[in-house]
Amino acid sequence: MKSGGNMMIALKDMKKLTTVSVIACCAVFVCSLFMNYQWDLASVEDQIVNEAGRMMFEAQIASGKVTIGVTGGCLVITSLIMLVFYIKSYIDTHGKELGILKALGYRNIQIAKHFWIFACSVCAGCGLGYAAAYFYMPTFYEIQNVEQLLPKLSVNFYPLSALYLILVPTLLFALIAIAYATLKLKHPVLDLLKNRRTGKSYRSRKENSACSFLHDLRKSTLRTKKTLVFFVAFSAFCFASMVQMSISMMDLASEEMGMMILNIGLILAFVTLLLSLSTVVKGNMKTIAMMRSFGYSDASCTKAILGGYRIFTIIGFAIGTLYQYALLKFMVSVVFANMENIPFFCSASVFYHNDHFYRCL
Amino acid sequence: MKIQAVNIHKAYGSRHKTEVLKDVSLTISKGSYTVILGASGSGKSTLLNVLFGLERCDSGSVLYDSTDITKMNDSALTAFRKEHIGFIFQQYYLLENMNVEKNVRMGADLVQNKQYHEIIEAVGLKDKLKQYPSELSGGEQQQVSIARALAKNPHVLFLDEPTGALDEQCGRQILDLDYIMRLHQERHFTILMVTHNQNIAETADTVIRMNSGRITEMIENAHPKSAYEIGW
Ligand SMILES: Nc1ncnc2c1ncn2[C@@H]1O[C@H](COP(=O)(O)OP(=O)(O)O)[C@@H](O)[C@H]1O
Numbered sequence: 001m002k003s004g005g006n007m008m009i010a011l012k013d014m015k016k017l018t019t020v021s022v023i024a025c026c027a028v029f030v031c032s033l034f035m036n037y038q039w040d041l042a043s044v045e046d047q048i049v050n051e052a053g054r055m056m057f058e059a060q061i062a063s064g065k066v067t068i069g070v071t072g073g074c075l076v077i078t079s080l081i082m083l084v085f086y087i088k089s090y091i092d093t094h095g096k097e098l099g100i101l102k103a104l105g106y107r108n109i110q111i112a113k114h115f116w117i118f119a120c121s122v123c124a125g126c127g128l129g130y131a132a133a134y135f136y137m138p139t140f141y142e143i144q145n146v147e148q149l150l151p152k153l154s155v156n157f158y159p160l161s162a163l164y165l166i167l168v169p170t171l172l173f174a175l176i177a178i179a180y181a182t183l184k185l186k187h188p189v190l191d192l193l194k195n196r197r198t199g200k201s202y203r204s205r206k207e208n209s210a211c212s213f214l215h216d217l218r219k220s221t222l223r224t225k226k227t228l229v230f231f232v233a234f235s236a237f238c239f240a241s242m243v244q245m246s247i248s249m250m251d252l253a254s255e256e257m258g259m260m261i262l263n264i265g266l267i268l269a270f271v272t273l274l275l276s277l278s279t280v281v282k283g284n285m286k287t288i289a290m291m292r293s294f295g296y297s298d299a300s301c302t303k304a305i306l307g308g309y310r311i312f313t314i315i316g317f318a319i320g321t322l323y324q325y326a327l328l329k330f331m332v333s334v335v336f337a338n339m340e341n342i343p344f345f346c347s348a349s350v351f352y353h354n355d356h357f358y359r360c361l
Numbered sequence: 362m363k364i365q366a367v368n369i370h371k372a373y374g375s376r377h378k379t380e381v382l383k384d385v386s387l388t389i390s391k392g393s394y395t396v397i398l399g400a401s402g403s404g405k406s407t408l409l410n411v412l413f414g415l416e417r418c419d420s421g422s423v424l425y426d427s428t429d430i431t432k433m434n435d436s437a438l439t440a441f442r443k444e445h446i447g448f449i450f451q452q453y454y455l456l457e458n459m460n461v462e463k464n465v466r467m468g469a470d471l472v473q474n475k476q477y478h479e480i481i482e483a484v485g486l487k488d489k490l491k492q493y494p495s496e497l498s499g500g501e502q503q504q505v506s507i508a509r510a511l512a513k514n515p516h517v518l519f520l521d522e523p524t525g526a527l528d529e530q531c532g533r534q535i536l537d538l539d540y541i542m543r544l545h546q547e548r549h550f551t552i553l554m555v556t557h558n559q560n561i562a563e564t565a566d567t568v569i570r571m572n573s574g575r576i577t578e579m580i581e582n583a584h585p586k587s588a589y590e591i592g593w
């Protein structure tokens with residue numbers, strides 16, 4: 001039987017999910033590149049005979065771990081939270097539709113199960129990133145081994161990585177989306193229908209009549225859209241940490257790799273920022289439209305709606321920069337803790353460069 | 362189905378409780394067309410929502426034949442609505458990103474009704490099949506909502522100010538839908554409508570008057586008028 005629920009998320013909405021795909025794609029691209037390289041490298045360990053090759057091997061394994069740890073840690077956490085929030089805000093803004101279906105008599109699970117469609121965009125993104133990684137891999141392997149110190153590596157396909165990088169995220173996000181929708185559907189039908197909030201009152205308690213309307217509006221936008229505030233702060237956090245990551249990777253890895261990660265980092269950072277900005281504007285669309293029709297200028301609308309978020313953006317930036325710096329320090333100290341015998345590794349932040357390494361020898 | 366409400370109480374708010382329904386009891390016989398008439402804010406919508414299980418009352422019971430829906434849990438209530446209830450609200454509640462046909466199918470699919478095209482035609486939306494709610498007038502949107510409700514083959518049809526947002530001409534058209542009335546006579550389903558418009562009440566065979574949360578009067582109307590005979 002075709003139930004009404006599957007028509008709920010029309011293709012029109014799917015277009016908005018491309019940002020979700022982009023994030024997933026970038027994260028998976030980097031992760032699968034390094035994961036595959038690590039595994040291929042590990043499989044030729046016993047073929048390495050000379051001392052220089054041995055050191056190169058250890059250094060690369062270690063640097064690979066840092067890269068996976070830093071980029072992976074950054075990208076995975078970022079995309080996880082971004083996607084969860086996107087799904088949450090999507091379902092929250094579609095409460096009315098859920099209410100209509102439920103009022104008609106559709107069962108909760110009948111409605112919620114259709115949200116697996118979010119997983120489609122995750123799956124598409126992951127698949128694309130995964131495929132792109134395999135395309136790029138031969139080049140990548142060559143770059144990693146320009147000095148010919150390691151035995152010639154061939155690209156092997158590991159089915160397990162497809163499981164980790166495509167299947168697991170897809171299922172995870174399908175489950176998250178369905179679970180959140182089910183949770184949302186537990187609200188009374190009438191509250192869903194009327195977009196009413198349950199729980200605590202969200203109206204401003206001490207209405208200060210001395211404050212102007214615009215001032216109050218700015219405060220109440222923040223108060224009523226707490227998750228959006230978090231989202232904005234978080235995207236600033238992401239932006240800062242991506243940029244920080246990209247720059248530190250320039251020092252850490254080879255130039256090509258640094259450039260690649262810088263590019264990916266910047267793409268992600270901007271996508272994140274775009275996503276949060278459009279979510280803010282969309283979340284306050286009605287207010288903006290109403291104000292404009294009353295004759296408030298664009299500038300004062302923007303100031304009233306967006307102005308309140310500024311401080312949270314700054315906080316997000318600061319925490320993001322700190323977080324990424326700490327993560328890098330941590331990874332480097334953990335991975336290299338038992339590798340004192342590598343002579344050229346001196347400073348924690350600048351660790352090795354292919355040319356540099358060559359000269360050291 | 363015979364509907365019976367017994368001693369319904371409902372209050373809103375946690376600190377300053379406002380009693381919206383104060384000990385309401387009523388009986389609606391199977392196949393009747395009843396109008397609940399009352400001023401704005403008298404608790405009509407609340408009563409209607411309690412009657413078909415969209416909202417829970419604080420005390421009292423609502424019986425359909427002998428089933429008490431106030432004792433049901435959420436999923437049983439949903440299943441009950443699926444089986445028996447059709448509703449039409451003043452705010453059409455259509456899915457904006459779906460066209461007319463899909464919106465009607467939303468009701469039809471629920472009970473595997475394949476004859477929904479007949480209903481779309483009967484409410485007069487045959488040439489608007491592929492249009493979206495935002496492209497329709499208020500009256501047409503309400504027609505979609507009516508088609509959706511009827512496509513479910515309900516045993517009881519609830520209408521909450523269905524003409525509240527419409528002008529006179531559209532309003533009469535909605536009320537005059539002889540398809541509803543024909544179906545009403547054929548299938549003998551029960552109609553319960555809420556309105557604040559005295560004139561509309563003249564179309565019903567039973568009128569229940571409400572005033573600040575209480576039922577004040579119940580009148581049998583021997584000669585119901587048609588939608589074009591009443592004033593507006
Ligand atoms: N969710 C709610 N919270 C608080 N008060 C409510 C709520 N819904 C309705 N009311 C109050 O209940 C009263 C009756 O509302 P309603 O049943 O909608 O009246 P009617 O449909 O007759 O106009 C109104 O005074 C309204 O203020």
Ligand SMILES: [Mg+2]
Pocket residue numbers: 405406407521522
């Ligand atoms: Mg009402």
